[in-house]
Amino acid sequence: MSRLKTLVRNQHGVQPLRGGHSLCQGCGIPMVVRTVLSTIETPVIVVNATGCLEVATTRYPTTAWTVPWLHVAFENSAAVASGVESAQRALRRRNGLTSGQDVTVVVFAGDGGTYDIGLQALSGALERGHRFLFVCYDNEAYMNTGVQRSSATPFGAGTTTTPVGLDSFGKAQRRKDMTAIAVGHHVPYVAQAASNHWDDLSRKVERAVAANGPAFLNVLTDCPLGWGHEPRLAPQVLDAAVDSLYWPLYDVVDGAYRLTYRPQKIADVEEWLRPQKRFAHLLRPENAGLVDEIRSRIERDWNALLERCNDEGG
Amino acid sequence: MTHAARELLTGGEAVAHAMRQIDPDVVPIYPITPQTPIIQGYAQFVADGRAHGELVNVESEHSAMSAAVGAALAGARTMTATSSQGMALMAEIVYIAASMRAPIVVAVGNRALSGPINIHCDHSDSMLIRDSGVVQLFAENAQEAYDLTVLAPRLAEHPAVLLPVLVCQDGFTITHSAEPVELLPDAAVAEFVGEYRIPHAMLDVEHPTSQGPFAMPDYYFEFRRDQAAALVRVLDVLPELADELAASCGRRYSAVEEYALDGAERAIVALGSSAGTIKDVVDELRADGERVGLLKITSFRPFPAAAVAAALASVAEVHVLDRADSPGGAPPLFAELAAALYGSTTALHSHVYGLGGRELHPADIRDVFAGTASDYVGLRGAPCHA
Numbered sequence: 001m002s003r004l005k006t007l008v009r010n011q012h013g014v015q016p017l018r019g020g021h022s023l024c025q026g027c028g029i030p031m032v033v034r035t036v037l038s039t040i041e042t043p044v045i046v047v048n049a050t051g052c053l054e055v056a057t058t059r060y061p062t063t064a065w066t067v068p069w070l071h072v073a074f075e076n077s078a079a080v081a082s083g084v085e086s087a088q089r090a091l092r093r094r095n096g097l098t099s100g101q102d103v104t105v106v107v108f109a110g111d112g113g114t115y116d117i118g119l120q121a122l123s124g125a126l127e128r129g130h131r132f133l134f135v136c137y138d139n140e141a142y143m144n145t146g147v148q149r150s151s152a153t154p155f156g157a158g159t160t161t162t163p164v165g166l167d168s169f170g171k172a173q174r175r176k177d178m179t180a181i182a183v184g185h186h187v188p189y190v191a192q193a194a195s196n197h198w199d200d201l202s203r204k205v206e207r208a209v210a211a212n213g214p215a216f217l218n219v220l221t222d223c224p225l226g227w228g229h230e231p232r233l234a235p236q237v238l239d240a241a242v243d244s245l246y247w248p249l250y251d252v253v254d255g256a257y258r259l260t261y262r263p264q265k266i267a268d269v270e271e272w273l274r275p276q277k278r279f280a281h282l283l284r285p286e287n288a289g290l291v292d293e294i295r296s297r298i299e300r301d302w303n304a305l306l307e308r309c310n311d312e313g314g
Numbered sequence: 315m316t317h318a319a320r321e322l323l324t325g326g327e328a329v330a331h332a333m334r335q336i337d338p339d340v341v342p343i344y345p346i347t348p349q350t351p352i353i354q355g356y357a358q359f360v361a362d363g364r365a366h367g368e369l370v371n372v373e374s375e376h377s378a379m380s381a382a383v384g385a386a387l388a389g390a391r392t393m394t395a396t397s398s399q400g401m402a403l404m405a406e407i408v409y410i411a412a413s414m415r416a417p418i419v420v421a422v423g424n425r426a427l428s429g430p431i432n433i434h435c436d437h438s439d440s441m442l443i444r445d446s447g448v449v450q451l452f453a454e455n456a457q458e459a460y461d462l463t464v465l466a467p468r469l470a471e472h473p474a475v476l477l478p479v480l481v482c483q484d485g486f487t488i489t490h491s492a493e494p495v496e497l498l499p500d501a502a503v504a505e506f507v508g509e510y511r512i513p514h515a516m517l518d519v520e521h522p523t524s525q526g527p528f529a530m531p532d533y534y535f536e537f538r539r540d541q542a543a544a545l546v547r548v549l550d551v552l553p554e555l556a557d558e559l560a561a562s563c564g565r566r567y568s569a570v571e572e573y574a575l576d577g578a579e580r581a582i583v584a585l586g587s588s589a590g591t592i593k594d595v596v597d598e599l600r601a602d603g604e605r606v607g608l609l610k611i612t613s614f615r616p617f618p619a620a621a622v623a624a625a626l627a628s629v630a631e632v633h634v635l636d637r638a639d640s641p642g643g644a645p646p647l648f649a650e651l652a653a654a655l656y657g658s659t660t661a662l663h664s665h666v667y668g669l670g671g672r673e674l675h676p677a678d679i680r681d682v683f684a685g686t687a688s689d690y691v692g693l694r695g696a697p698c699h700a
Binding site for chain 2: 055059068070073079088091093121123125
């Protein structure tokens with residue numbers, strides 16, 4: 001409850017992202033944005049990659065943003081943030097701005113703008129050590145352009161470019177482990193979170209902002225359109241993602257792994273798959289083998305994660 | 315007029331000095347031949363404490379221009395540099411930088427575009443972004459590259475302009491060739507460029523703005539028209555800034571330079587370092603009594619069509635030398651001349667030369683004036699696939 005109060009207080013009575021935008025009913029993106037921005041105590045500058053969030057919140061001459069907001073292109077949001085952060089550093093040195101005037105630079109990008117086309121710029125910015133927070137709202141496909149597969153799309157999911165058909169069961173490849181790639185950059189803070197676990201996400205944002213260097217948050221969030229579930233079921237679907245161990249919640253502080261949430265009762269993967277039309281074909285009897293494959297991969301990944309957490313004393 | 319030191323410098327070194335003296339806040343850098351001496355020289359000045367910019371060693375030119383847009387709009391004076399493939403890679407963001415009215419100064423070492431891959435000069439890289447909405451100034455030599463770089467921040471940041479300014483110098487011919495260059499005193503440059511000020515800096519968090527929004531058919535067209543008008547205003551702003559700079563350095567720049575055009579019957583129009591060679595040939599031919607001249611274009615964007623038409627009004631025969639081709643269409647400089655002289659009786663001839671660093675010799679220029687040069691000046695033999 002105290003965290004909720006903090007979030008409300010930090011909004012200063014004004015939502016950083018107001019209503020009136022045109023994001024879909026049941027879309028998890030505004031929850032991610034509001035949880036992240038309402039956790040941060042300092043002024044912020046938001047850098048936004050091209051995507052649903054950008055398109056739905058800034059149709060000229062309107063804007064849903066009450067904080068400084070900057071969009072340049074799809075693949076370069078981390079590079080743009082590098083420039084903003086460097087400008088702040090340069091002006092602080094030149095004009096003697098004090099740390100009390102710190103501005104937190106926050107990037108919001110979808111999985112396309114993070115895992116795929118934005119990966120190079122993100123990797124460069126993480127390696128250079130800019131002090132910024134990169135938040136990927138990961139809804140596992142290119143939703144803004146109409147549900148095309150990305151490297152975050154899970155194995156077996158049907159999308160418009162990996163359609164299900166007589167000769168296709170949807171995406172044939174596993175999803176990329178973007179969180180691990182971020183960890184490989186030796187940055188001070190990396191975390192995996194989900195929009196339904198807003199309290200866990202908010203704590204991670206706090207740690208990310210306190211970190212002395214780049215921080216990367218990979219936040220799973222739903223897309224009723226692309227996932228094919230009823231908007232009102234968004235929380236349950238995301239709960240199933242976390243409770244089935246498909247999307248574990250953890251963070252990595254200076255390389256040390258720590259589980260931040262352990263489900264009391266582990267859900268079967270079918271609870272994650274069943275409410276979503278993109279997986280409907282997997283539940284046909286002839287595809288039982290594919291579900292087994294997904295189940296066993298989740299188990300392997302979970303055990304590997306636990307091992308990393310234990311190795312680090314987490 | 316302040317007295318200044320003359321030093322033996324390459325164009326790259328001279329521009330690095332200009333950057334040291336301008337002392338920008340943020341400088342995203344990425345190496346590419348033949349621009350690299352500029353960023354290396356500048357990085358050494360920072361390492362030695364003689365310049366104070368925040369160097370951002372980005373992982374590509376695309377990110378260099380992206381970081382530059384972020385920094386410039388945040389409220390920091392920003393410069394970067396590029397050539398050839400780097401220009402091609404950043405082209406997407408060059409367009410956006412212009413549309414977001416980010417007054418970034420870019421030092422360009424002109425180099426041919428691949429393929430085949432080549433590191434030497436032509437202007438195909440600059441022509442690739444001809445329609446991006448940025449200011450494109452071409453230098454004839456290291457001195458001009460230096461002077462125009464000093465001028466560039468004022469032009470970029472002028473409230474009537476607010477656009478990126480690209481100062482182009484020919485790769486190797488200027489970037490790597492040492493010549494005497496007169497540097498202004500550091501204090502004179504600092505005073506000339508002044509403080510960086512833009513409306514609506516992102517770091518002014520008390521006055522939040524949304525920048526780079528989504529504009530649909532109901533607004534996009536107006537944005538583009540406003541931006542085009544700002545670029546044209548450079549032609550009004552340039553003379554006053556050129557006067558101010560001339561008061562410091564004694565050299566006055568304008569959008570075009572007329573060389574021996576008085577009474578000229580034939581003239582060449584060209585950009586960049588070739589203008590120097592052409593001037594020598596013009597001097598020789600004039601000594602022989604031939605009525606020839608040169609019109610050098612310093613500002614290719616905006617294109618000073620009225621000044622060009624006025625300068626060539628009484629010239630009967632004009633030869634346009636393009637150091638870039640437009641396969642299947644008119645070469646870029648020739649196309650501008652054809653539009654500027656539309657309706658006049660001047661005979662216009664197009665010549666493409668110097669692609670991929672092919673030399674332009676005085677003999678070639680004499681052929682051009684004599685009317686015996688082909689469409690492709692200096693082309694050697696038949697193409698190998700013919």
